Amino acid sequence: MRNLTTDVLVVGGGPAGLSAAAEAAAAGASVIVAESDLHLGGQLVKQSHKFFGSKEEYAGTRGFEIAKVLKDEIAGSGAKVETLLNTTVTGYYPDENVVTAMIGEEEYLRITPKKIIMASGAQERLIPFPNNDLPGVYGAGAVQTLMNVYGVVPGKKVIMIGAGNIGLIVSYQLMQAGVEVAAILEAMPRVGGYWVHAAKIRRLGVPILLRHSIKRALGDRVITGAEIYELDEKFNQAGETETVRCDTICLAVGLTPSSEILWQGGCKMKYVPNLCGHVPFRDKTMRTSNEKIWVAGDVSGIEEASAAMIEGRIAGISAAKSLGRDVKSDSFDKFWKRLKDLRAGEVGEKIRAGVSEVLVDGWE
Amino acid sequence: MKITAVFENGVLTEERPGAVKPQQDLWNKKKGGLVVVECPQRIPCNPCNTSCPVSAIKTFSDINDVPEIDYDKCTGCGICVAVCPGLACFVIDLTFADGLALLKLPYEMLPLPEKGATVKCLDRTGKAVCDGKVENVAEPKKDKTKVVHVAVPIDKAHDVRAIRVV
DSSP states (O other): OEEEEEEEEEEOOSHHHHHHHHHHHHTTOOEEEEOSSSSSSGGGGGOOSBOOBOGGGTTTSBHHHHHHHHHHHHHTTGGGEEEETTEEEEEEETTTTEEEEEETTTEEEEEEEEEEEEOOOEEEOOOOOTTTTSTTEEEHHHHHIIIIITOOOOOSEEEEEOOSHHHHHHHHHHHHTTOEEEEEEESSSSOSSOHHHHHHHHTTTOOEEETEEEEEEEOSSSOOEEEEEEEOTTSOEEEEEEEEEOSEEEEOOOEEEOOHHHHHTTOOEEEEGGGTEEEEOBOTTOBOSSTTEEEOGGGGSOOOHHHHHHHHHHHHHHHHHHTTOOOOTTHHHHHHHHHHHHTSSSTTHHHHHHHHHHBOSOOO | OOOOOOGGGTOOOSOBTTBOOOOHHHHHHOTTOEEEEOOOSOOSBOHHHHHOTTOOBOOOSSTTOOOOBOTTTOOOOOHHHHHOTTOOEEEEEEEEETTEEEEEEEEOOSSOOOTTOEEEEEOTTSOEEEEEEEEEEEOTTSSSOEEEEEEEEGGGTTTOOEEEEO
8 A cells, every 4th residue: 555645635626725825835835636537627627607706716716727727736836736536535543643535436545634624515415306316416516517527418408406506507608519408497596506597598588496395306207397496485385286397406495514524534514505515613714623723615614616716725725834834925815815705705605604603713 | 396486596676775776767868778687685795886998887895785776877887787697787778779779798608699689587586578679799808798789679678687598
């Protein structure tokens, strides 16, 4: 078994992890990025829409282009950043300070890091309904991977469940790929994603059915349709069940932080509904209650990639600083101001409330 | 399927902050048109402001501000139409021709419309409300977001927000 040592191990090569790696390396730390996928960039590589935010968060640039910018930044750090692709971190043993990982399905790896930045992202939630095991029921992430990474459309006619930003954006991407979106169902009385994302889909004729949910998928061997129904205030059925023909049902009903390694690290955790699951307590440097572990991105609470990139930078400079590396003293405050600005709007309200539940002034 | 056209699911039904129309008298005579922004929700986004070549979109005090336009400065150039990540900017030129308005609309679908072609013009709910003639297909930022210039009957200028190639 190979043994590796490094100053900073970054778990996850998405927007948060790459930003963290870039900052830590810029401060002179040696960095290993462990990424379970075959390429760096995380969800960015599937994002064909232009990002919001300001210039500093690459506003107006398409997500997959941002992935390239971050990868170039890492490559520019020279030998200080080693990226391990197809490498899944499988465990953390705090007593020995050993992180175990698998490369592919054969090779094991032991990594002994001085510091760890967890940027492991999130996993999709699914909702149960009869026949949801039929071929043709997908998570929105899978649909994006199929279409935008591999160039394959999932079907001809889709029902999207969920009108958060992911449901809205993936619906738009499906239409760009020539797939018909029969309807978007949303259980809440309003769209959860950005209003402008909803507007650009509505004007192309896609109905967004608020207070609606799926009852069952129809089909014998493959999906042939779905039964849908309207909900009342208490989320019980109101009105008749309707049948909609489709060959694909796409679930975009939220994400939950992938926090297993944080539990193994003994990090103090809390279930915070506004951050969509169990998340670690953290100080302003993004350090957890474990003095070796920092967090950034969706694993610290589900939010936009623009925020994940800033959190990554905060975690990266902070981890490097804890190793005695020189970091620009003003960069930390600059990043925090940007994070605060991003969260100041209406959609940031949930995040502000959620973060306030787990942000601590300091440790000890 | 009951399809509701309400603000809560992305259909603008009335003017609100972030979606305010220009003064009519100025608009009626402004050659090149004026931008109409339909961005009524506070979200962290400012490329319309930072990309405007004539500073017609007022500087934000907070990145979550909704856009506010100085219509004395707007030239209807359409840069914001191409830049806006939410595809929420539209230029409307009411001086284009007798009885016709020219709309400059963002377009990211396939197939691309051809200059001179007749396309279906869609309102904010996707309903085809008239035909329009494509006058130009521009790509101001060379980033695959097209700005389609389409001539429509002037009385439909305030309804049409998208096109469908037929």
